Amino acid sequence: ETGVTQSPTHLIKTRGQQVTLRCSSQSGHNTVSWYQQALGQGPQFIFQYYREEENGRGNFPPRFSGLQFPNYSSELNVNALELDDSALYLCASSLSRTGRPLHFGNGTRLTVT
Amino acid sequence: GQNIDQPTEMTATEGAIVQINCTYQTSGFNGLFWYQQHAGEAPTFLSYNVLDGLEEKGRFSSFLSRSKGYSYLLLKELQMKDSASYLCAVEKDSNYQLIWGAGTKLIIKP
Numbered sequence: 523e524t525g526v527t528q529s530p531t532h533l534i535k536t537r538g539q540q541v542t543l544r545c546s547s548q549s550g551h552n553t554v555s556w557y558q559q560a561l562g563q564g565p566q567f568i569f570q571y572y573r574e575e576e577n578g579r580g581n582f583p584p585r586f587s588g589l590q591f592p593n594y595s596s597e598l599n600v601n602a603l604e605l606d607d608s609a610l611y612l613c614a615s616s617l618s619r620t621g622r623p624l625h626f627g628n629g630t631r632l633t634v635t
Numbered sequence: 636g637q638n639i640d641q642p643t644e645m646t647a648t649e650g651a652i653v654q655i656n657c658t659y660q661t662s663g664f665n666g667l668f669w670y671q672q673h674a675g676e677a678p679t680f681l682s683y684n685v686l687d688g689l690e691e692k693g694r695f696s697s698f699l700s701r702s703k704g705y706s707y708l709l710l711k712e713l714q715m716k717d718s719a720s721y722l723c724a725v726e727k728d729s730n731y732q733l734i735w736g737a738g739t740k741l742i743i744k745p
Contacts, residue, residue, distance in 0.1 A: 526677075562737065562738075563737050563738070564639075564722055564724070564735030564736050564737045564738050565678070565722075565733075565735050566735070567732050567733060567734075570732070578732055580732070612677065612678070622666075622668075622683055622726075623668060623680035623683060624680070624733070625680075626677035626678050626679070627677055628675075628676060628677045629677060
């Protein structure tokens with residue numbers, strides 16, 4: 523059974539640029555959630571995708587957007603990067619939108635300079 | 636508003652017992668999760684409580700009191716590998732989203 527994989531592992535971008543983060547869900551999981559985790563904080567919910575449609579969104583601006591593909595992999599896109607976007611971005615998959623528990627990938631560490 | 640509180644940091648001795656508390660105030664409640672997160676790694680699932688009471692799973696136990704908005708994670712026979720952050724997260728009833736605490740960094744000393 524393949525777990526949740528995220529790429530890239532680390533990324534450095536400049537303020538104002540755009541970034542795309544990728545996530546492959548665990549085999550058999552059709553739901554992907556994205557979280558932002560600042561240093562020393564708990565994860566903050568960005569949004570969830572279920573069967574290719576957005577199924578809930580946290581308190582993040584529209585410049586955070588996402589996609590889910592037919593194979594249930596997902597992308598997180600962030601436009602007009604700000605310094606405060608520097609964080610660990612975690613992807614989690616589950617068997618369904620109400621599936622428990624969430625299975626997390628190791629995350630992408632994004633640094634915005 | 637929504638609030639989840641955990642101690643920032645705790646220190647314990649190898650072989651001992653430690654209790655990590657979590658109090659919450661949220662609009663809606665389905666259940667409460669505990670996750671372990673080693674530095675630079677993904678959170679890994681430890682427990683999920685829906686009903687009041689204690690659930691034991693090996694060296695780890697988790698307790699919930701819904702009326703008090705309170706949970707704790709009990710770790711017994713502490714090992715050095717238990718040094719990690721422990722995150723408490725509430726599952727809201729409206730949309731199954733998780734609201735997370737900031738985590739408790741547990742330091743185990745020999």
